[in-house]
Amino acid sequence: MILRSLKPDEAAEVAALIHRSTNHWYREKLGSVIFGGEPEDCLVFPQTYESLDPGCCLVAEIDGVLAGSCFYHPRETHVGLGIMNAAPEFAGRGVARALLAEIIRRAGDLPVRLVSSALNLDSYSLYTKAGFRPVALFQDMVLLPDDVLELADSAGSVRRAVDGDLPAMLALEEAIAGVRRAPDLRHFLANDDGHWTTFVHLDESGCLDGWLASVDHPGSRLIGPGVMREERITLALIRAQQAVARGGAPVILVPAAASALTGQLYRWGARNVELHVLQVHGSYKEPAGIVMPTFLPESG
Numbered sequence: 001m002i003l004r005s006l007k008p009d010e011a012a013e014v015a016a017l018i019h020r021s022t023n024h025w026y027r028e029k030l031g032s033v034i035f036g037g038e039p040e041d042c043l044v045f046p047q048t049y050e051s052l053d054p055g056c057c058l059v060a061e062i063d064g065v066l067a068g069s070c071f072y073h074p075r076e077t078h079v080g081l082g083i084m085n086a087a088p089e090f091a092g093r094g095v096a097r098a099l100l101a102e103i104i105r106r107a108g109d110l111p112v113r114l115v116s117s118a119l120n121l122d123s124y125s126l127y128t129k130a131g132f133r134p135v136a137l138f139q140d141m142v143l144l145p146d147d148v149l150e151l152a153d154s155a156g157s158v159r160r161a162v163d164g165d166l167p168a169m170l171a172l173e174e175a176i177a178g179v180r181r182a183p184d185l186r187h188f189l190a191n192d193d194g195h196w197t198t199f200v201h202l203d204e205s206g207c208l209d210g211w212l213a214s215v216d217h218p219g220s221r222l223i224g225p226g227v228m229r230e231e232r233i234t235l236a237l238i239r240a241q242q243a244v245a246r247g248g249a250p251v252i253l254v255p256a257a258a259s260a261l262t263g264q265l266y267r268w269g270a271r272n273v274e275l276h277v278l279q280v281h282g283s284y285k286e287p288a289g290i291v292m293p294t295f296l297p298e299s300g
């Protein structure tokens with residue numbers, strides 16, 4: 001097995017690998033698929049990640065064939081990891097373990113963070129066997145566009161984020177989640193590819209006390225990531241995101257322990273579609289508020 005960086009002309013091949021291996025695993029084990037559309041939809045992963053972190057897709061090659069891939073995202077406070085895939089014909093041969101070990105090595109002293117499915121024991125075990133530990137549980141919830149979203153006053157206001165919000169957004173995420181990742185937040189705000197929508201919540205004195213991004217692409221429809229000081233702020237931001245016209249119903253990763261939040265989402269008609277765990281290799285600080293992760297860019 002050779003581990004090397006993805007070459008620029010291999011984006012379509014890695015997109016097809018992500019589509020095929022993920023759908024194969026979920027079809028075989030859970031009777032469903034993650035990516036309902038075409039393999040090209042998964043180009044959103046190499047394209048987004050190459051623009052954010054050029055050269056940070058590690059691939060495993062066996063006998064000249066692309067057997068696995070994993071993206072990693074070096075940030076000031078940590079390294080984010082995802083999306084990880086092994087081709088079905090190479091499953092169980094240590095491809096993912098080798099990719100993971102190399103990324104942990106490259107991370108050096110920085111913690112490595114990822115969000116792994118609690119329904120996918122191959123994935124969960126891959127990480128826990130490598131020394132990761134689950135630190136938080138999230139419910140993947142879906143609201144339909146016509147679900148009623150009435151809400152009590154959040155004691156503040158919501159508006160679209162602007163470039164000038166970046167410093168306050170960064171500071172809030174660092175204060176609440178203990179992570180700092182300017183490239184990702186800058187990417188959401190710049191929205192060069194047109195898939196991103198970001199809202200901020202301001203308290204009554206005008207201070208930013210929450211933000212929530214979302215992506216709307218056939219390969220990834222998600223509300224998140226975001227951080228908020230309180231659950232009522234989270235609900236106001238989700239409500240704003242839900243009002244945005246999209247190509248399909250987005251998935252929202254909600255902290256399972258935030259019972260007021262999940263309770264209101266249930267009252268709005270939300271359904272649970274999966275469970276994910278935040279896994280960390282290295283140091284971790286309990287959040288001082290609400291943290292909503294995402295898979296693109298994998299935020300942990």
Ligand SMILES: CC(C)(COP(=O)(O)OP(=O)(O)OC[C@H]1O[C@@H](n2cnc3c(N)ncnc32)[C@H](O)[C@@H]1OP(=O)(O)O)[C@@H](O)C(=O)NCCC(=O)NCCS
Pocket residue numbers: 021022025068082083084085086087090091092093094095096097098116117120121122123125126129
């Ligand atoms: C999850 C996935 C990446 C694993 O890839 P893989 O190359 O088959 O995994 P590996 O062969 O490296 O095995 C991983 C380890 O998990 C272990 N493992 C798997 N299931 C286990 C279980 N139930 N209990 C304990 N250990 C388990 C394996 O034994 C192996 O450990 P070992 O090498 O010490 O024996 C692959 O199944 C895949 O691509 N799935 C679809 C996409 C996906 O779900 N990606 C992850 C989320 S982004």
